[in-house]
Amino acid sequence: MKPSGPIPPGFEEKDGWLAFGGQSVQRWVEEGGTPVFLYSSAMITRRVAELRAALPPEIAISYAVKANPHPDIIGLFNGLVDGFDIASGGELALLGNLGVDPARVSFAGPGKRDQELAAAISAGVTLNLESAAEAERALAIAAQIGIKARLAVRVNPDFELRGSGMKMGGGAKPFGVDAALVPALIRRILDAGAEWRGLHIFAGSQSLDTAAIIEAQNNTLNLADRIAHEAGAPLPHCNLGGGFGIPYFAGDTPIDLAAIGGALAANLAGLGALLAETRFTLELGRHLVGEAGVYLARIVDRKTSHGQTFLVTDGGLHHQLAASGNFGTVVRRNYPVAIANRYAQPAEETVTVVGCLCTPLDRLADQVALPRAEPGDVVAIFCAGAYGASASPAQFLGQGPAREVVI
Numbered sequence: 001m002k003p004s005g006p007i008p009p010g011f012e013e014k015d016g017w018l019a020f021g022g023q024s025v026q027r028w029v030e031e032g033g034t035p036v037f038l039y040s041s042a043m044i045t046r047r048v049a050e051l052r053a054a055l056p057p058e059i060a061i062s063y064a065v066k067a068n069p070h071p072d073i074i075g076l077f078n079g080l081v082d083g084f085d086i087a088s089g090g091e092l093a094l095l096g097n098l099g100v101d102p103a104r105v106s107f108a109g110p111g112k113r114d115q116e117l118a119a120a121i122s123a124g125v126t127l128n129l130e131s132a133a134e135a136e137r138a139l140a141i142a143a144q145i146g147i148k149a150r151l152a153v154r155v156n157p158d159f160e161l162r163g164s165g166m167k168m169g170g171g172a173k174p175f176g177v178d179a180a181l182v183p184a185l186i187r188r189i190l191d192a193g194a195e196w197r198g199l200h201i202f203a204g205s206q207s208l209d210t211a212a213i214i215e216a217q218n219n220t221l222n223l224a225d226r227i228a229h230e231a232g233a234p235l236p237h238c239n240l241g242g243g244f245g246i247p248y249f250a251g252d253t254p255i256d257l258a259a260i261g262g263a264l265a266a267n268l269a270g271l272g273a274l275l276a277e278t279r280f281t282l283e284l285g286r287h288l289v290g291e292a293g294v295y296l297a298r299i300v301d302r303k304t305s306h307g308q309t310f311l312v313t314d315g316g317l318h319h320q321l322a323a324s325g326n327f328g329t330v331v332r333r334n335y336p337v338a339i340a341n342r343y344a345q346p347a348e349e350t351v352t353v354v355g356c357l358c359t360p361l362d363r364l365a366d367q368v369a370l371p372r373a374e375p376g377d378v379v380a381i382f383c384a385g386a387y388g389a390s391a392s393p394a395q396f397l398g399q400g401p402a403r404e405v406v407i
């Protein structure tokens with residue numbers, strides 16, 4: 001037997017089924033069929049409220065759209081958070097169609113094409129510039145269109161977020177401008193007459209190490225202060241990144257939001273003159289939506305091979321690539337898993353849950369303890385709210401996407 005991760009808070013049992021918000025998932029499974037992602041707006045709303053309660057009130061919260069770009073999720077966040085971070089022209093168009101105010105949007109990401117820069121500048125979105133060359137293209141495009149570009153610089157910090165699942169800063173990186181080169185770029189932006197929007201410093205993702213997050217925020221504020229001094233200009237805005245993780249695997253524990261908020265409040269109280277008027281933002285994706293989603297797939301076949309039991313489902317890695325261990329993990333470990341229609345029953349056997357794809361990579365849970373399940377039963381894979389549907393190869397083997405329902 002191998003362990004699986006902790007089931008996130010907010011899920012419960014009702015009439016023998018997995019439930020949340022007092023409603024069993026049976027209805028969504030039977031009405032629209034499987035595979036399906038269910039997202040709970042109540043859990044997302046609660047998570048944002050917890051964050052607001054823990055953080056100093058002057059810290060703005062921004063949602064990183066790439067974690068889950070479902071239109072109803074964006075619509076929900078539009079009323080909950082202060083801004084959105086996007087990373088492509090496609091996400092820009094999505095937010096535009098949903099009526100999100102472009103003044104609340106910032107656009108990071110390497111390799112922005114000219115037409116993406118033009119669309120963002122025309123809309124009034126803030127560009128987090130990833131290089132000096134991108135800055136020159138943005139300035140030229142803004143001059144051509146005849147409007148002031150809103151420009152911020154993404155910094156490749158000279159430190160990293162320790163213990164993060166994906167390192168996005170420190171050393172040679174395709175993201176951001178090396179910290180030492182940023183002051184000169186700021187002076188270039190100011191001289192060109194663009195609207196100077198400040199710094200974006202994102203050091204990493206999926207950290208469950210509270211002390212490391214506090215240390216990275218500390219380093220971020222010091223770096224912002226140093227850069228502002230070297231550039232000789234006050235900082236209107238500073239995006240502090242995020243990197244708040246969620247527990248996926250056995251032994252993972254949640255971060256301590258109160259400790260992070262307390263340290264941030266103390267740090268903000270001691271800022272120098274060039275940062276006195278700065279508006280600070282945390283940008284978060286996974287932490288806001290990850291635990292609020294569950295992926296449900298129906299068991300199609302039950303079989304034994306060399307003494308091991310396999311539950312074969314109608315879902316798979318084409319919807320939940322991360323749960324199969326093929327999205328940025330070195331060692332495959334089990335996400336939290338359950339049999340949704342036998343939620344009250346104790347574990348009785350060790351089984352491996354696979355998808356319907358013809359590849360050995362398609363493993364949703366490896367040798368986990370579950371109640372005895374048969375074809376027709378429904379497997380639940382938790383922590384499916386972020387980097388699930390939109391980060392999985394839905395067209396692989398001609399399967400197509402899963403349904404997604406925001407409840």
Ligand SMILES: *Cc1c(COP(=O)(O)O)cnc(C)c1O
Binds near residue numbers: 108206242244285
């Ligand atoms: C991916 C990304 C995020 C979101 O990361 P999470 O781990 O989902 O919080 C935020 N900012 C930037 C720049 C990113 O690339």
